[in-house]
Amino acid sequence: xxxxxxxxxxxxxxxxxxxRNPLNIGAAARAMSNFGFSRLRVVNPYEVxxxxxxxxxxxxxxxxxxxxxxxxAEAVADCTLVVGTTALGNxxxxxxxxxxxxxxxxxxxxxxxxPVALLFGSEKYGLTNEDLSYCxxxxxxxxxxxxxxxxxxxxxxxxxxxxxxxxRAATVKPEPIKxxxxxxxxxxxxLLLEALQASGYTxxxxxxxxxxxxxxxxxxxxxxxxxxxxxLGIFRQILWKLSGxxx
Amino acid sequence: xxxxxxxxxxxxxxxxxxxRNPLNIGAAARAMSNFGFSRLRVVNPYEVxxxxxxxxxxxxxxxxxxxxxxxxAEAVADCTLVVGTTALGNxxxxxxxxxxxxxxxxxxxxxxxxPVALLFGSEKYGLTNEDLSYCxxxxxxxxxxxxxxxxxxxxxxxxxxxxxxxxRAATVKPEPIKxxxxxxxxxxxxLLLEALQASGYTxxxxxxxxxxxxxxxxxxxxxxxxxxxxxLGIFRQILWKLSGxxx
Numbered sequence: 001x002x003x004x005x006x007x008x009x010x011x012x013x014x015x016x017x018x019x020r021n022p023l024n025i026g027a028a029a030r031a032m033s034n035f036g037f038s039r040l041r042v043v044n045p046y047e048v049x050x051x052x053x054x055x056x057x058x059x060x061x062x063x064x065x066x067x068x069x070x071x072x073a074e075a076v077a078d079c080t081l082v083v084g085t086t087a088l089g090n091x092x093x094x095x096x097x098x099x100x101x102x103x104x105x106x107x108x109x110x111x112x113x114x115p116v117a118l119l120f121g122s123e124k125y126g127l128t129n130e131d132l133s134y135c136x137x138x139x140x141x142x143x144x145x146x147x148x149x150x151x152x153x154x155x156x157x158x159x160x161x162x163x164x165x166x167x168r169a170a171t172v173k174p175e176p177i178k179x180x181x182x183x184x185x186x187x188x189x190x191l192l193l194e195a196l197q198a199s200g201y202t203x204x205x206x207x208x209x210x211x212x213x214x215x216x217x218x219x220x221x222x223x224x225x226x227x228x229x230x231x232l233g234i235f236r237q238i239l240w241k242l243s244g245x246x247x
Numbered sequence: 248x249x250x251x252x253x254x255x256x257x258x259x260x261x262x263x264x265x266x267r268n269p270l271n272i273g274a275a276a277r278a279m280s281n282f283g284f285s286r287l288r289v290v291n292p293y294e295v296x297x298x299x300x301x302x303x304x305x306x307x308x309x310x311x312x313x314x315x316x317x318x319x320a321e322a323v324a325d326c327t328l329v330v331g332t333t334a335l336g337n338x339x340x341x342x343x344x345x346x347x348x349x350x351x352x353x354x355x356x357x358x359x360x361x362p363v364a365l366l367f368g369s370e371k372y373g374l375t376n377e378d379l380s381y382c383x384x385x386x387x388x389x390x391x392x393x394x395x396x397x398x399x400x401x402x403x404x405x406x407x408x409x410x411x412x413x414x415r416a417a418t419v420k421p422e423p424i425k426x427x428x429x430x431x432x433x434x435x436x437x438l439l440l441e442a443l444q445a446s447g448y449t450x451x452x453x454x455x456x457x458x459x460x461x462x463x464x465x466x467x468x469x470x471x472x473x474x475x476x477x478x479l480g481i482f483r484q485i486l487w488k489l490s491g492x493x494x
Contacts, residue, residue, distance in 0.1 A: 023270070027398055034390040034397050060394075096424070101413060142411065143281040147307075150281050151274055154404035157397070161405045162412075164389065165348060177467075192481075199488035201481060217477060220424075221468045230464060234439075234448060241446035242488055 003164055008111040009036045012163070014156065015075050017043045017131050018122040022052035027153025028120070029053070029062040035160045040066040041075045041117075072119070072134045077183035079117040080225075081110045084127050084135035085159060087148040094129075094216055096137040103139035104162040113178070118159065123152050133212040134182065136219050180223040188228065189218045191235040198242035250413050255358040256283045259410070261403065262322050264290045264378050265369040269299035274400025275367070276300070276309040282407045287313040288322045288364075319381045323364040328357045331366045331374050331382035332406060334395040341376075343384040350386035351409040365406065370399050427470040435475065436465045438482040445489035 014032055019025050019042060029040055040062050042050055054063050069075040076082045083103065084095070098106070110116050119135065121127035126149075132138070141158055143150060150158070193214055196202040202210045223231065240246075261279055266272050266289060276287055287309050289297055301310050316322040323329045330350065331342070345353070357363050366382065368374035373396075379385070388405050390397060397405070427435075440461055443449040449457045470478065487493075 027401060030398055031401055033394045034388075034401075036391045099413065141281075141408070142413065144283045147280045150404070151277055151400065153398065154274060154278055154281075154401055157401035157405050158408045161388065161408070165409075195485055196481065199485045200493060201484040217474060220471050220474060224467055227464060227467060234443065237448040238442055238446045238485060238489070242485070246447060 003166055004036070004108065004111065006036075008108070010038060011111045011115045012037050012107075013039045013041050013076070013079060013115060013117045014160075015041045015043060015072070015117050015119045016045065016152070017072060017075075017119055017127060018045065018125075019120075019152065020046045020049055020123055021152070022049040022056065024123060024152040025049060025053035026056050026063065027151075028156040029060065029066070031153065031157035031160055032062050033060055034157075035164050037160060038062055038065065041069060042066055043069050043072055043075050072131050073182075073186055076117040076119075076134055077181065077186070078115050079182050080114040080179040081107065081116045082119065082135045082182055083107060083116065084119045084132050084138045085121070085155060086132075086138050086140055087126060087143065087150065095132060095135060098137060098139050100139055100141050100159060100162050103137070104159070105166065107163060108166060114181075117182070120152060120156060120159075129212060133215040134219075178225040180225045180228045184225070184228040184232075185218055185223060188223070188231055188235065189215050191232065191239060192218065195235055195239050195242060198239060251283070251355065251358060251411055253283075255355070256411075257285060258358045258362045259284050259354075260286045260288050260323070260326060260362060260364045261407070262288045262290060262319070262364050262366045263292065263399070264319060264322075264366055264374060265292065265372075266367075266399065267293045267296055267370055268399070269296040269303065271370060271399040272296060272300035273303050273310065274398075275403040276307065276313070278400065278404035278407055279309050280307055281404075282411045284407060285309055285312065288316060289313055290316050290319055290322050319366070319378050323366075323381055325362050326364040327361040328354065328363045329366065329382045330354060330363065331379050331385045332368070332402060333373060333379075333385050333387055334390065334397065342379060342382060345384060345386050347386055347388050347406060347409050350384070351406070351412075354410060367399060367403055367406075425472040427472045427475045431472070431475040431479075432465055432470060435470070435478055435482065436462050438479065438486060439465065442482055442486050442489060445486060 014028065014037060016025060016028060025045065032038065032040060038061065107116050119127060119131065121131060141150060141155060193211060261275065261284060263272060263275055272289065272292065279285065279287060354363050366374060366378065368378060388397060388402060440458060
């Protein structure tokens with residue numbers, strides 16, 4: 001039924017961050033199977049919940065093949081687009097926020113050429129600001145203000161439905177410029193942070209919030225994959241010099 | 248957020264026929280509340296399940312006001328359009344079958360003038376042929392043939408989302424990200440070039456061609472105007488340090 005090709009379906013990674021309820025993990029996996037997606041990734045789930053969900057009767061292939069990660073960074077490292085989902089209103093947002101219907105179209109475009117990660121936060125708290133700092137932008141399901149927060153399994157089902165809904169999806173063209181993978185962007189971010197420390201730009205006391213700001217700053221650059229090595233080289237050299245190299 | 252008026256939202260009756268699982272009844276009610284619908288009707292539910300769902304913490308207004316009926320006939324008596332949902336394939340169909348996106352459009356039209364009933368069957372068997380005999384037509388969520396049957400709560404969430412889904416959302420543009428002016432990009436490029444010299448990254452003999460490479464490199468970043476001052480500040484600081492500042 002899906003309007004996405006098998007390759008496109010296979011390029012989406014559904015990432016559940018700190019999921020607590022085995023029923024929700026199972027429900028997310030079931031919705032993925034219903035709509036033809038297969039790549040489920042969980043980031044430090046409540047262990048018991050993950051084991052329970054996995055051993056549930058008819059858990060199916062999606063859960064059996066689910067991959068476990070200890071950090072968001074690792075879970076999205078192979079993706080060129082990282083999108084967070086949010087119930088909105090519960091925090092100050094530093095990211096562009098897109099309606100589900102429009103955001104899904106951008107995701108389908110990217111799926112035509114490279115892997116995309118779709119993040120869902122814990123049932124209780126959603127995605128933390130640190131989780132969000134790995135996202136290029138956020139997507140919101142149009143729930144009403146008075147009761148915005150959706151059940152995790154239902155939010156996954158609705159988001160995936162929107163992804164396979166668009167009839168013309170299969171015909172979208174890949175983008176000309178291949179974007180850098182999240183893992184490469186992380187390496188560059190790490191070097192930049194080191195340089196900011198070494199140059200005295202950052203204040204150790206506020207390091208944490210600075211780190212998130214810088215992570216968002218670098219993600220707003222739309223770095224092309226072809227340039228990553230050059231930028232890494234530039235900052236390695238600057239860092240070498242900053243730390244007294246050649247003196 | 249909804250594209251339906253309060254009157255239209257109030258005209259939809261979500262009818263759960265023979266629901267067996269209190270969690271599913273609760274999930275259906277929650278999705279209704281998320282998307283602004285309030286009229287839940289249950290037809291001979293498994294009593295214990297219904298009581299449990301109702302007494303659940305935070306069951307909310309939708310469940311409290313849920314109406315109970317002993318037959319589909321009574322539950323849909325006040326509606327001018329009765330639509331059944333199905334996973335298809337599991338029985339011979341005697342009704343017109345419509346895709347969710349198209350069916351929802353017809354339902355929205357009817358909601359403009361009179362009440363519509365949307366029927367969901369039991370988790371195990373779906374709607375029986377007798378239930379279906381009260382329906383004008385059937386609607387199907389586009390799940391894949393190999394795994395068509397959805398979780399009840401998720402099916403309700405997806406169907407209701409399609410009903411309130413902004414028809415024009417797909418064409419709505421997000422706030423465009425204002426790109427940096429060429430002059431600002433040049434100032435940044437100049438600072439970067441100085442830093443490359445100071446760090447020994449560039450070789451004076453090939454400076455000219457390097458300069459052009461770096462200029463193209465920086466332009467490929469699509470720098471947002473809002474970030475230009477931050478980047479200028481970062482490189483000024485790095486440069487200051489590279490040229491022995493603070494030593």
